[in-house]
Amino acid sequence: MEAQQLADVAAAVADGTPVDWESVESSASTPMEREIVAQLRLLARVGMVARAGLADLSPSDDVGLGSGDTTSGDVASTIEVGAAASPSRWRHLSISEVVGRGGFGIVYRALDSKLDKVVALKLLPAASFRREAEVLGEGRRLARVRHPNVVTIHGADYENGFFGLWMEFVHGRTLRQIVEQRGPFGSDEALLIGVEVARALAAVHAAGVVHRDIKAQNVMREDGGRLVLMDLGAGEDLRGITARRGNAGTPVCMAPEVLNGEPATPQSDIYSLGVLLFFLVTGTHPVSGQTWTAVRAAHQSGRRALLRDLRPDLPAGFVRSVEMLITPSPADRVQTAGAAEALLQQTLVNPPRRWAVWASMAAALTLAVALAASFDTWRGWFGGSPQVRSVAVMPMANLSGDASREYFVDGMTDQLIAELSRLGALRVTDRTSAMSYKGSNKRLADIARELGVEAVLESSLVLAGSDLRLTASLIRADDGERLWSKSYERFVRDAFEVQAEMARDLATSIFGALSLRDEPVPAQAHLPSPEAFDFNLKARSILYNGKREQFREACAIFERATTIDPAYAVAWAGLARCQLGLEVQGLERNNGVAKVTATHALELDPTLAEAHMIVADAKFLGDRDWQGAYESFTEAVRLSPSSSQVRSVFARFLSAAGRTTEAVEQARRGVESDPLAINARQTLALMLYYARAYPDALSHAADTLALNASYPAALIVQARTLAELKRYDEALDTLKRLRAIADSPAALAEVGRISALAGRQQEAVEILGALPAAIGPGGVVQSEDPAFVLLALGRQDQALALLEEAVNQQSSRLLWLRVDPRVDSVRSDPRFEALLSRIGGLD
């Protein structure tokens, strides 16, 4: 027996995956090996017992009857019965693996050789039955139920000590899992589900069968959206026996009369349907208790939770309908499943607030419900719904009182902005502007006006231990109306999911029109590990707020995120961004690494605008691949139309290609998306300068400096523009301020150039002589620096020679030569044209 084979078996034991023990045992060649295999087999069962507990109890862990599940004791004993005699074949079915365990047996995945398809086979140890024939009869009746919302039963039989039901294999999640994973449903989606379950019940009742166990664990939402009522075939005999054992059944979902020992009826199923709806919108049950006696006593004394108290936001019609279903007296209850369906349907099409219909519409599409209302009716409602086309995401408030988690809370805001930015038809204010209101006391209406948006999303986050509570509201700016509001309570480790889910909820409920127009609703393919998510947020906090010198640190943190979770594309994109930053600043000479990293990010998630942007910029700056860069930029803009940064970087590229009008347009969109982002404003000023719209350029440079009076790039644009307007003294003043903040050979050369233009030849010549000596730490004299001075001095030949040298050096600053006003005096020179063609450009 090879060591690898043993290691594989150990892995299967650890993961609970099936092992063909007979074959493993037969390949053991020594007594020692055989013994180790035997012990491994024992360990596999240890794992199975543990997993039985894990699978069948809820994560929220209201252990006992409150959970609505069987207690693990019964589960484990059933497993024992099944495991001891678990056959590899049963009738014409070849059994492959256990897929579920319940109070009444084990469910296997099996291949039906007659139907030639994979089926789910539920085996019950027949020793538990008194009257097999009767149970079998009921199974066969169920097999005749044909309804799209009822699991299709292929057959029922009794053989080898087992009673078996084989049925369609449904891939999906139970409603309970969905509620646990993403929180309670909204009323409309719950109603749509209720309508389908009521229809399913009507079909079951029509076959003369009472379901007896309607609950969220027994309704599955198939991956494609279809709802399926499961767990048929719990025969009354079986139920009676296990119920008397005291630990089976689902008392919190049961009608009071059934708890008191009366037989189950269609009306008791309807009661359970009401409890299901109650659970869907609250995650809890109207009547609860830790024991059967407690639940019974709660019913008797009328102690029940009110939907109104738990969810004050629910429409009155919804609350009324649920109450009609869970009326304690069976005689006063809705009498048939058909009547229940009609009641829910009616509640659904009479929404109290029009916008609520958006949510139900999205749900309706998912569920593929054939609604009684015609499409025209829907459209009538849409006409009156509020159109929100622009939104600002306010910085999430950190209510935890823990300043060390600030980066986390800010990171959640960033992620939310990025997520919503994917919605094409919605303009989302980008991060810099949004974050500038952190801690601000301004009125929302004023903020909305300043940012030019119609609505504002406010949210707060509480982190307590491993718990997280996120609350958000969307508020319309002009009248302060709350358009949408929701709370999410999860574990901190699920933070990533929560923000993605909230973006989706918002997208479908408020901006639902977008998905109707075939715009992609944001969805995340990969769920990052919580640690990697946290590292990503930390690194981004440095990237956005830190100094350039800290880029290496940010790189290292991104690298850790990618090591922990190699499939986390966003962290790879962040790493690429750091790497490109280091390359551009000349801090690292690892040309091309950023592009490789960003390309890897795109292999993992081709929809990442940030990664497309980095690939584009690397193609442009590093490879001089103009066409390729253009394509990547276009894709980045398409994927994230609200990203100010993507627009700005694209604008700079377009200007270099000589497309200054488009460049100005892109830069304007960038400012619109992020009005307070200094980089976006400065880019617009620069684009206007390249477009030779000097007065506009000057005014935007002034706007930029109003945000930050000592922003070097804005000072440079201002000085250059003033020089073009022949306001040389003001230009030189600006340069003086610049050099006081951030001196560089380029700034000194600019002083020389403008001095020459102003007629101060002598000063210009002196600066020219001083330029090589100006090389200092971090500053490099590039050949183009003196070239610009020489041009202003009228020494064109020398200037052209230096420019050529700069082109030879691959200076990235020369990429804008095509539009740079400083070289206008040599534009018609064939030597200059030759330089331009060497730099390249778009066709």
Place this chain on the structure above:
Amino acid sequence: MADQPADSTVELLERVKAGDSTALDALLLRHLPRLRRWASGRLPRYARDGFDTEDLVQETIVRTLRTLDRFEYRREGALQAYLRQAVANGIRDRLRRVARRPIDGPLDNDAPSPDESPLDEAIGREAAERYDEALAGLDQDDREAIVGRLELGYDYAELAAALGRPSADAARMAVRRAVLRLAARMTEMEHPG
């Protein structure tokens, strides 16, 4: 964060010792659900009918967390394994103290014996005891890997953080090796010499 769960738990433990009840809640929230489920596989049938598993587990954990002086904390996985052992001891104590109770309602003839736990039922009491003893004899890293994966059902990413391993794959390898060593140890115990 992979390299820092220890910090937060250590900090929480310190706060618990200082009497901070919110820290205790946070720790309970982190560890209670899985340990309860684990315990449900270790309680005999008769002891499971009273719905007091959770009380037993919770009491044990609270008591243990408050008297952690003896516990030299290294990392998340160590605490998990320690708490699991504390709960196992708690169950044993409880069983010694509580007299057997009759079971509600009629039983099937072939139903398992009421004083066996699901684990006893699944592998036999003798093997269950051998398993516990072999587990106790493993070195700390192996024991934490087995408890975290096989008993408490953590996924490998969580386990990597808890065991201080660099990646999920590394945690997977660690568990695999621990399973093999445990099997070998159980073999030795069954056939000494």
